[in-house]
Amino acid sequence: MARYIFVTGGVVSSLGKGLSSASLAYLLKSQGYKVRLRKMDPYLNVDPGTMSPFQHGEVFVTEDGAETDLDLGHYERFTNVSCKKTDNITTGKIYSDVIKKERKGLYEGKTVQVIPHITNRIKEFIKNDIKKEDFVICEIGGTVGDIESLPFLEAIRQFSNEEGFKKSLFVHLTLVPYLKSSDEIKTKPTQHSVKELRSIGIQPNIIICRCERSIEISQRRKISQFCNVSIDNVIETVDVKTIYEAPISFYREKLDKQVLKFFNLLPRKKVNLNPWKKITKIISTKKNSIDIAIIGKYVNLKDAYKSLDEALTHGGINNNVKVNLIRIESDELKIENTRKELKNISGVLIPGGFGKRGTEGKISAIKFARLNNIPFLGICFGMQMAVIEFARNVLKIKNAGSTEFNKKCFPVIGLMNEWIKDGKLLKGTRDELGGTMRLGSYAANLRHNSIIKNIYKSSVISERHRHRYEVNISLMSKFENKGMIFSGLSPDKKLPEIIELKKHKWFIGVQFHPEFKSRPLFPHPLFSSFIKASKYK
Ligand code: GLN
Numbered sequence: 001m002a003r004y005i006f007v008t009g010g011v012v013s014s015l016g017k018g019l020s021s022a023s024l025a026y027l028l029k030s031q032g033y034k035v036r037l038r039k040m041d042p043y044l045n046v047d048p049g050t051m052s053p054f055q056h057g058e059v060f061v062t063e064d065g066a067e068t069d070l071d072l073g074h075y076e077r078f079t080n081v082s083c084k085k086t087d088n089i090t091t092g093k094i095y096s097d098v099i100k101k102e103r104k105g106l107y108e109g110k111t112v113q114v115i116p117h118i119t120n121r122i123k124e125f126i127k128n129d130i131k132k133e134d135f136v137i138c139e140i141g142g143t144v145g146d147i148e149s150l151p152f153l154e155a156i157r158q159f160s161n162e163e164g165f166k167k168s169l170f171v172h173l174t175l176v177p178y179l180k181s182s183d184e185i186k187t188k189p190t191q192h193s194v195k196e197l198r199s200i201g202i203q204p205n206i207i208i209c210r211c212e213r214s215i216e217i218s219q220r221r222k223i224s225q226f227c228n229v230s231i232d233n234v235i236e237t238v239d240v241k242t243i244y245e246a247p248i249s250f251y252r253e254k255l256d257k258q259v260l261k262f263f264n265l266l267p268r269k270k271v272n273l274n275p276w277k278k279i280t281k282i283i284s285t286k287k288n289s290i291d292i293a294i295i296g297k298y299v300n301l302k303d304a305y306k307s308l309d310e311a312l313t314h315g316g317i318n319n320n321v322k323v324n325l326i327r328i329e330s331d332e333l334k335i336e337n338t339r340k341e342l343k344n345i346s347g348v349l350i351p352g353g354f355g356k357r358g359t360e361g362k363i364s365a366i367k368f369a370r371l372n373n374i375p376f377l378g379i380c381f382g383m384q385m386a387v388i389e390f391a392r393n394v395l396k397i398k399n400a401g402s403t404e405f406n407k408k409c410f411p412v413i414g415l416m417n418e419w420i421k422d423g424k425l426l427k428g429t430r431d432e433l434g435g436t437m438r439l440g441s442y443a444a445n446l447r448h449n450s451i452i453k454n455i456y457k458s459s460v461i462s463e464r465h466r467h468r469y470e471v472n473i474s475l476m477s478k479f480e481n482k483g484m485i486f487s488g489l490s491p492d493k494k495l496p497e498i499i500e501l502k503k504h505k506w507f508i509g510v511q512f513h514p515e516f517k518s519r520p521l522f523p524h525p526l527f528s529s530f531i532k533a534s535k536y537k
Pocket of ligand 1: 379
């Protein structure tokens with residue numbers, strides 16, 4: 001029987017609801033329970049796929065090809081359970097589903113309303129595709145008090161009433177600010193936030209208080225009293241050195257114990273915190289460090305390359321080295337300053353991207369890495385740029401480019417192939433952008449005797465994709481004759497998936513996004529190998 005845990009947020013956003021949900025999920029999973037994590041986002045976009053990273057940070061892609069909120073990345077990294085399309089929904093998707101149904105006349109002439117039609121659709125989402133899970137943890141995006149979140153809060157209130165109060169638990173995460181001037185912490189914002197929640201009909205069972213410093217018992221008592229929550233269920237979360245310490249800190253605060261107690265359950269197994277302790281120790285005590293340059297358009301945004309930053313850290317954990325991420329704005333990189341900017345860098349990484357801005361800076365960095373034997377990893381757009389650089393400077397095709405940003409170029413990258421999945425032809429159209437890319441997990445065959453095969457230790461791999469454009473396969477022999485090997489191809493041999501340089505210390509480009517599959521407890525081999533090569537520069 002599935003039990004539902006709803007996680008809401010109060011006072012301000014960005015308190016770490018995703019991380020708290022993921023940590024709780026790990027603790028429950030580690031004690032022998034099957035968990036599932038889901039996210040409901042209150043914005044009107046149908047999915048975050050069409051949103052700029054400035055708006056929303058990274059778009060996380062699932063195995064089955066959904067473009068989702070980056071919190072799903074945390075969920076996967078902490079629990080090692082792959083999320084699915086059915087684990088993320090937005091207000092936009094809910095409304096578009098309901099309106100589609102209305103247009104088909106499926107509401108039989110009734111007036112279609114937020115309650116019950118929208119709330120019913122939300123409840124359907126919560127319960128959909130649940131098989132043998134013991135716990136379904138549903139995070140509600142936004143902050144209590146926002147107009148946008150109201151239908152979701154109403155839906156979870158109804159859900160708990162309909163399914164039985166003992167089957168659903170409400171966790172509310174709030175901010176408990178510390179005021180320097182008076183040297184005290186303040187519980188008032190928490191009281192107000194809980195009051196707001198209760199006015200909607202939701203009484204939280206557990207309150208997680210995010211605070212700069214530890215909350216004294218007297219203050220916990222106050223929160224307990226004013227918010228009508230037992231004192232054992234007032235849990236604090238104080239800033240941690242690394243996010244991977246979060247499961248340890250929530251365990252110390254007995255979050256999992258209180259959750260199990262609420263549902264009248266006992267642990268099935270003893271919790272295992274050793275991996276997190278080991279990781280935290282490596283990250284906080286590492287003596288050696290290396291500088292990896294990430295060159296992209298959104299490098300100044302903290303969350304724009306979230307999974308990538310994490311995957312590089314994981315690669316560092318595996319090599320016992322701290323990875324300093326040196327973020328370089330590709331726009332600012334010119335032929336004249338590339339050498340100076342990359343002088344002390346141990347490895348160069350060009351992440352995924354879209355559009356023309358910054359491409360010449362990326363190409364200049366790739367040329368520098370290629371000629372100076374600096375380990376290079378190009379991901380998706382980064383691989384496409386590496387192919388363009390090679391075409392221009394080695395094959396001497398001066399106007400080599402991508403039709404994505406230059407229609408008149410010699411198209412080494414272009415929309416030349418359609419792709420087939422499950423026997424169906426998939427292709428993006430111009431007037432509909434969302435969800436029209438080559439998305440999700442696809443297989444690639446790796447060439448015998450290639451560097452990449454040696455890294456993966458397998459001849460068939462499966463990785464997640466999110467792109468429209470492809471490397472022009474008809475140029476394969478031209479590239480290979482000059483030393484750029486197409487060492488991974490789609491099973492039908494039409495789409496280049498991986499390129500590598502023969503005469504280079506470590507130079508690899510991949511059309512997919514390996515960062516989505518890296519886990520702190522299971523670092524991705526490609527990132528481990530890249531960091532290893534960079535470490536011994
Ligand atoms: N813009 C490129 C494409 O659509 C690369 C996309 C990406 O890097 N995710 O193919």
